[in-house]
Structures are given as C-alpha cells and as structure tokens.
Amino acid sequence: MLRSTRTRAAFVAATALVVTGLGQVPAQAATDSSPAQLAGTWMTGNLNGDGLLTGAYADDKGETQTFTDYGSSVDLALSLDAVGGDAATVTRITDAIAAQVGDYTAPWGDVYAGSSAKAMTLAVSQGRDPRTFGGRDLQAQVEGRVITTGASTGRIEDLSAWGDYANSIGQAFAARALTAAGSSLADEATDYLLLQQCDAGFFRLDFTKDKAAADQTCDGASGAVDADGPDVTALVALQLAAIESPDADVTAALADAKTWLAAQQAADGGFGSTDNGANANSTGLGGWALAELGDTARATKAATWLRARQVVGACDGKLAPETGAIAYSDEALAAGRKDGIADPLDRVQWIIAGAQGLAGLASAPATSAKDKVTAPRFAKAGSKVTFTVTGLAAGERGCLSGAVGTRTLVGTGSALKAVATLKAGTRSVTLRTATATGTSSVTGTVTVLGKKKLKVSLAKKQVKRNAKVKVTVKGLARGERVTVKVRGKKVATGTANAKGVLVRTVKVGKARGVARVAVQGQYATRTGTAKIRVR
Known part of the structure; x- marks a missing residue:
C-alpha cells in the first residue's frame, strides 16, 4: 500500500521551479579526469548536425536504418553534466532535445511517460522551465501520465495504441523531475517508485501488470523477480540521489540499493548480467551510482574496469581513430581492433556504451608516477632484457612498441615489466598513452652488445x-x-x-x-x- 503523503523540505510553492540534478561526481582523492574527458570528446564527435546521437538497426530486409536516438542523447547530456567540464555540449544537446521534444515524447499522437519524464529531468537539471520546454508544457504532460486514483496511484503509464511500456526507469525520472519542479504529484510518483524495490534491495524493471491489483509491490509480485543486472537499480538510485532533502524512506531505499549494488560487483570491478556478462553500460551505471552513494572504493574499481577497455589509439588497430571510445565488452574491443567500427550497426553499440559508461570513468584513479620506460644500460645479445614501465594508472592502457614488438599494457598502479630477447645494437622501447590533450610518449633505450x-x-x-x-x-x-x-x-x-x-x-x-x-x-x-x- 502507498505510504502517506509527505512534505519534503525540498518543496517550495507548487508554482516555483526548484532546479536540482545530479551534482558533480563526488570528489575523491587522486582521481584522473583524462579518461572521462577523452570519452566525452569521442562521444561529442558522434553528435549529428542537430546535436543529437544517431542510432541504427537492420530492418527485416537486412538493410541498415538510422534514427535519432533521443534517449541516449539525454543519457550523454546527464553524464557530461555529472562529470563537468563541457557545459557547452550539455547546452547543445538540451537545446536539441527541446527543439524535438514532441517527436521524442509524443510522436504520432501517443504520449510516452518514460520519455516525457526523462526529457523533463534534463530540462530541470539544466535550469530550464519544464512548463515551456521547447514550447511544450512538459510538466503537465508528465503529470497527465501519473495515475491519481486507486491501487496504482502515482504510477506512470503510456498513452499509446501500441500498449503501455512504462517501467521503473521512467518512474524514477518522473519522481526526480516532478520533485525538482515542485509538482503536487511528486510524492505519489516517488511513493510508487519505492514500492518497486524488492526486499533484496534491487528495483524491478516491470510494474505489476494489473493496475487494479491491491498489491503493487515488487515482493507482492506473482513468481520470482529477477534483477538480471544492476542497470535498473543503478538508474533508479541515480535519480533518487538527485532529490534534494530526501525523506527517511528515500534515504533508506538508497541505502538498501547501495548495499545490493556493492554485492553485484565482480572482483575485477565490472558489473554485468547473466545474459550479457560484464559490460560497459552496467559497469558505468553501477560505478556512477556507487560514487553518488559514497562508495568511492567500489566506484574506483568500476572506473578501473572501464578504463581498461577504453581505446588509446596506438596499439588498437583499426580503432586507432577512435581514441576515447569505451568498448562494450572485451569481445567488442577485440572485434573493433580487427574490423573497426565505421559500420553504423557496429558503432551504435559503442555510442550507447559511451553514453552510459562515461560518468563511471570520473572515478578513475590517478598515479603520482610519471610515464617512464627504463632498461639496463647494457644487455648481452641473445639474452632476455627486462624493460620496466611506470606511470600507468590502474586500468590505464598504454601501447608499447619497438624492441619488444607491439603490445598493450594495462596499468595496475605499480611498475610493469616487458621482457624481450634482443639482437646486438641500440634497441628502444616507446610507451604511448592517450591524454586529454593528445598522445604522450616516452622511450627507454638499451645497448645490446654482441660477441x-x-x-x-x-x-x-x-x-x-x-x-x-x-x-x-x-x-x-x-x-x-x-x-x-x-x-x-x-x-x-x-x-x-x-x-x-x-x-x-x-x-x-x-x-x-x-x-x-x-x-x-x-x-x-x-x-x-x-x-x-x-x-
């Protein structure tokens, strides 16, 4: 059952606009902004002429079709806003969403609650008036999709001949946006969202099918509810964490979500699901949410996982022009290095991974050591020579070339070794890394003495x-x-x-x-x- 309506300290007069949004990712000691900046630059380079991202799919004839991916564009704007440092691009995307908000939220006469709430979240996070966003009263549109009577009070629903696909992700955006705008339906929307949290701590994706059922809770659902990955819970937690002056119920829900998310992280820092395995979307969202919830240690581990799958250009084969891009998975990185991602059907996975993974990189650890390659001054021809590489932060990928061949190193925060058997002569090894301002390189040299x-x-x-x-x-x-x-x-x-x-x-x-x-x-x-x- 729904809890009683609460009065939040964050509310002001219902007609006033309260601007909230995810703040800057919490400051941590010794973090490196370069990987998030690189990812942001790559993502920005994928915006179309309107300032939005483009999606792609293969139709039933196997032909590639493209479309404007409004949802991922909003994801990117919110990620860039959380990371900071690129307000101009956030503004560009926000303006573009405003210009096409009707096509995004209410195409062909339908009204989609989740899209409407997500667009409204972007609007209020950027200090825009949701009553006039793109010439549309987006607040009224979202409020109009909130059920106000019966067992499903507070639940959002789509208005569409194609069916109702509203879910907990859209509900979370609605709770956040309506709260930020001081809507009279904010409490109801938040109440219903909290009912979707299962006793284990995660949030389910789908609502109870029967809107008239007395029990609308996750634990009251018939049959087992499978979380299948952290994405839903992370997205919901991010929206709830953005609510100013949350009450005790929201705070408790976030604590349970934090505990559950922490338990889903693999030993290497990654997040994933049974069907998809460890991937950048889940890891980016999980790490971002944990950072917002104050678990900086696990957020750092997630960022390290992401950085180890970020393109550095050198050593990445046909991905060389894609510096900063985040691979969805190890398999995607290997395929991209071999074949590139010029094909829109290949590129779209990387774009979506970047939009949701970018903010997770903000917790990437820095290193105080400078990039350096050292070797003994002399080595005997035909013997094994050890080159010592320092300066790579945990998860940072570097490209070694020269006497050791071409190979990729992934930093651990400590010195790494590269060993090679060398012929006589002066032999050099160069380490190249990607930085926010370009490529950095350092070289170590050994004189190999023959008979x-x-x-x-x-x-x-x-x-x-x-x-x-x-x-x-x-x-x-x-x-x-x-x-x-x-x-x-x-x-x-x-x-x-x-x-x-x-x-x-x-x-x-x-x-x-x-x-x-x-x-x-x-x-x-x-x-x-x-x-x-x-x-």
Whole structure:
C-alpha cells in the first residue's frame, strides 16, 4: 500500500521551479579526469548536425536504418553534466532535445511517460522551465501520465495504441523531475517508485501488470523477480540521489540499493548480467551510482574496469581513430581492433556504451608516477632484457612498441615489466598513452652488445721488470665496463669514453718473458689480447 503523503523540505510553492540534478561526481582523492574527458570528446564527435546521437538497426530486409536516438542523447547530456567540464555540449544537446521534444515524447499522437519524464529531468537539471520546454508544457504532460486514483496511484503509464511500456526507469525520472519542479504529484510518483524495490534491495524493471491489483509491490509480485543486472537499480538510485532533502524512506531505499549494488560487483570491478556478462553500460551505471552513494572504493574499481577497455589509439588497430571510445565488452574491443567500427550497426553499440559508461570513468584513479620506460644500460645479445614501465594508472592502457614488438599494457598502479630477447645494437622501447590533450610518449633505450674481438694496443713492445705500459682498448661501446689483466691478474678497470676507447697504464710485474695482456668488455664474449716482452 502507498505510504502517506509527505512534505519534503525540498518543496517550495507548487508554482516555483526548484532546479536540482545530479551534482558533480563526488570528489575523491587522486582521481584522473583524462579518461572521462577523452570519452566525452569521442562521444561529442558522434553528435549529428542537430546535436543529437544517431542510432541504427537492420530492418527485416537486412538493410541498415538510422534514427535519432533521443534517449541516449539525454543519457550523454546527464553524464557530461555529472562529470563537468563541457557545459557547452550539455547546452547543445538540451537545446536539441527541446527543439524535438514532441517527436521524442509524443510522436504520432501517443504520449510516452518514460520519455516525457526523462526529457523533463534534463530540462530541470539544466535550469530550464519544464512548463515551456521547447514550447511544450512538459510538466503537465508528465503529470497527465501519473495515475491519481486507486491501487496504482502515482504510477506512470503510456498513452499509446501500441500498449503501455512504462517501467521503473521512467518512474524514477518522473519522481526526480516532478520533485525538482515542485509538482503536487511528486510524492505519489516517488511513493510508487519505492514500492518497486524488492526486499533484496534491487528495483524491478516491470510494474505489476494489473493496475487494479491491491498489491503493487515488487515482493507482492506473482513468481520470482529477477534483477538480471544492476542497470535498473543503478538508474533508479541515480535519480533518487538527485532529490534534494530526501525523506527517511528515500534515504533508506538508497541505502538498501547501495548495499545490493556493492554485492553485484565482480572482483575485477565490472558489473554485468547473466545474459550479457560484464559490460560497459552496467559497469558505468553501477560505478556512477556507487560514487553518488559514497562508495568511492567500489566506484574506483568500476572506473578501473572501464578504463581498461577504453581505446588509446596506438596499439588498437583499426580503432586507432577512435581514441576515447569505451568498448562494450572485451569481445567488442577485440572485434573493433580487427574490423573497426565505421559500420553504423557496429558503432551504435559503442555510442550507447559511451553514453552510459562515461560518468563511471570520473572515478578513475590517478598515479603520482610519471610515464617512464627504463632498461639496463647494457644487455648481452641473445639474452632476455627486462624493460620496466611506470606511470600507468590502474586500468590505464598504454601501447608499447619497438624492441619488444607491439603490445598493450594495462596499468595496475605499480611498475610493469616487458621482457624481450634482443639482437646486438641500440634497441628502444616507446610507451604511448592517450591524454586529454593528445598522445604522450616516452622511450627507454638499451645497448645490446654482441660477441666482439676488441682491439688492444700497447705503447711499447718490451719493458723492464716492474715497469708500466700504456694499454689502449678500442671497439668498445660508450660507457662499457672493461677489465684489464696481465698474466691473468687484474691490474685495471674502467669504462669506455664517448668514442668507445679505454686507456690505462698498468704494471707488467717482475716476471721476465712474454706477458699476455687480456682485456674483457661488459661480457665474456667481448675480449681482446696483446703481448709484451718483459726484460
């Protein structure tokens, strides 16, 4: 049954406009804005000439058809608004929705409650008057779709010859928008929404079919109710969290939703469903909702999952032009790298994933370490050489190229290793990462030394006992370590100069006869000898 009508502190006079909306994603220590900015830039690049996103599908003849995707456009605007930093695009989308609000919410004489409530949410979140949004009284339109008598009081319903498809997502937008506008039906809409929360903590998608049934609650539904993923609960929680000065019932519902959402997160930070597995839409919405509800640790894990599936350009094959895009899944990322996403039927999945996943990236962790690739100064040809990569934040994808081939690294927040067996020569490895301002690259270099006979020359051919002789070694690498021995005894060490030369003066000892002067470079495969007569 419906709870008694409440008086919220957030309400003012019914005729006044109270502007609310999701605030900035809660500030967290050491977050990185770059991934969300990159995603936003990519999404903005997909807006059509009207300032809206375009959807696509294959008709029954297999031909591609396109349409204006109003719902995803609103999702994008709300996500960009939550992340912040691109008010101009949010305004552009809001203006475009206003210009076509009739086509979106009431096409062909029908009136769709969910679309109407979602458009009204966008309007009030941007400080627009819902009474005159796009020349339409959107508030009256939403209020007109709220049932005001009987067991289903507060429930929204569609007016359409095609049937009633209103559900809890649209109900959540209605509760948020009507509350923000100070509507007299806000309490009823919110009350009915809270009835859709199951005892486990999640919100069901579909309402009770019989609008006259006395029990309209989730737990009163006939048969089992399957949450099948976090999306509905996350979307509902986001709308409820945007209500100013919520009462105890809303606060309790959010607490239960938060607990349930937290339990749905996989160990790697992802969210998904039985049918779809882990995916960017579910993870983006789940992470965003948890951030709004104050669970920053799990929001960070979700952002890390998302970032690990964000295109960085380099290393991403045919996705190279799509820097910032968020892949729906691991399979989508692999397919996109192979085939690209120029086909509208392929691209639409990425667009929807970006619209709902973008705000989840706002919790991406930063790293204090700078991008760097380090390697030993020298390595022996044919041996395994380890390059150490630092500076990649958790989930951040980087592209390594050069001596190790081309490979993708996913950051953990700690140093990473890349190992390769190298031939002689100067070998370099470059790390490329995507930033909000372009591509960043750093390079590490190692000198790989192969087998070599070093040239050893002595200043004299013969000397007296205990005399000294100048030894010159050529053919070395700059900085190469050198050991000099006379008759097997180490008498000098040093490093080669910039020209690859080492000069040392050594004692020949007191033994008469021919003395062998042996030189070894960095490795035992790099040697040279000379002889001197001791009188």
